[in-house]
Amino acid sequence: MGFDLSGKRVAVLGVGKMGGILLKALLEKGLLSPKSTFATVQHEDRARALSEKLGVSVGTDNLAAVREADIILVCVKPQVVQEVMEQIRPNVSRKQLIISVAASVPTSQIEKALGEVAVVRAMPNTPCVLGVGMTGLCKGKYADARQVETACALFGVVGKTVVVDEKHMDAVTALSASGPAYIYIILESLAEAGVKVGLPRDVSTLLAAQTTLGAATVVLETGDHPALLKDAVTTPAGCTIDGIMELEEGKLRVTLIKAVVKAAQRAKELAYG
Numbered sequence: 001m002g003f004d005l006s007g008k009r010v011a012v013l014g015v016g017k018m019g020g021i022l023l024k025a026l027l028e029k030g031l032l033s034p035k036s037t038f039a040t041v042q043h044e045d046r047a048r049a050l051s052e053k054l055g056v057s058v059g060t061d062n063l064a065a066v067r068e069a070d071i072i073l074v075c076v077k078p079q080v081v082q083e084v085m086e087q088i089r090p091n092v093s094r095k096q097l098i099i100s101v102a103a104s105v106p107t108s109q110i111e112k113a114l115g116e117v118a119v120v121r122a123m124p125n126t127p128c129v130l131g132v133g134m135t136g137l138c139k140g141k142y143a144d145a146r147q148v149e150t151a152c153a154l155f156g157v158v159g160k161t162v163v164v165d166e167k168h169m170d171a172v173t174a175l176s177a178s179g180p181a182y183i184y185i186i187l188e189s190l191a192e193a194g195v196k197v198g199l200p201r202d203v204s205t206l207l208a209a210q211t212t213l214g215a216a217t218v219v220l221e222t223g224d225h226p227a228l229l230k231d232a233v234t235t236p237a238g239c240t241i242d243g244i245m246e247l248e249e250g251k252l253r254v255t256l257i258k259a260v261v262k263a264a265q266r267a268k269e270l271a272y273g
C-alpha cells in the first residue's frame, strides 16, 4: 500500500453517518491501526456500541481523544464544530493536522478557534461507503502541500478526490455531497417509469442503476462532453428524441441547476444554524 497511517495516531470526532463511513472504511482497508485510533460521539451508549462493533476506542471525551493525535478528523455537525474546537484546544499543537468534513465551516473558523494549526477542509459523499465516493478538498492558511496530499490520500481510499479553492467548497457541497440524493431520486423515478411500461420492479431498478453507472463511467473514462455522448444515443426520428422532448418540457435541466444553486446557498449558512 502506498499510503499508510498505521503508525499514526488518529482521532475521529463524531462517528455518525459520515464519520462512521470513513472510520469503518479506513479500518477495513487497514489504513488505520485500531490501537492508535480514538473516536468520540455524543452519547455514552452509542460510544459503547460502536467500540464493540468497530474494535477501537470510542468515548465521549474529545479532549482526551485528540491528545497526541497526529491527525484529527472532525465529523460532527457544522453547528457543533465551534464547541468541539473549544473543547480540544488545550491538546492541539502545531504538529497536528486537522481535517474537517463539516459543511459550511470555513478553515478560518477552525484556525481562529485553535490557533496556527494546519487545517484541511474536505467534503466527501456517502458513496465513500463502497469506495466510490467523491471528495472535494481545500487547504487552510497553515496547511502545506504535504498535508493536503495526506488528506487526499486518506479520502483516496474511499473514492476520487479533487483539490479546489476554498471559495468553491459550498458549490462542491451542493453538487457532489448532496448529489447522491438527487441521483437516487432520478433512479427511483426511472425505476418507477420502467414499472409503468410493464417491467418488474427489480428488473427496472437494475436497468436504471446500471445505465446510470454506465453513462457516468463513459463520461469519466472518455472525458467526452456529455452532450456529444447524448447525441450518439439520439437516432434521428428515433425513440430517444421523443423522451428528451419530455425532459425538456418538464424542465429537467433547469430544475437540476436550481437544485444545486439552492443547496449551495444553504451550504453557506449551515454553520450558523
Ligand SMILES: NC(=O)c1ccc[n+]([C@@H]2O[C@H](COP(=O)([O-])OP(=O)(O)OC[C@H]3O[C@@H](n4cnc5c(N)ncnc54)[C@H](OP(=O)(O)O)[C@@H]3O)[C@@H](O)[C@H]2O)c1
Residues within 6 Å of the ligand: 013, 014, 015, 016, 017, 018, 019, 020, 040, 041, 042, 043, 044, 046, 047, 062, 075, 076, 077, 078, 080, 084, 101, 102, 103, 104, 123, 124, 125, 126, 177
Ligand atoms: N451525511 C453526508 O452525506 C455528509 C457528506 C459530507 C459531509 N458531511 C458532514 O459530516 C458531518 C456529520 O454529518 P452526519 O451526516 O454524519 O451527521 P450525524 O449522522 O448526525 O453524525 C454526527 C455525529 O457527531 C456526534 N456528536 C455530536 N455532538 C458531539 C460532540 N460534542 N462530540 C463528539 N461527537 C459528537 C454524534 O454522536 P451520537 O452518535 O452520540 O449522536 C454523531 O455520531 C457534518 O458536518 C456534515 O456536514 C456529511
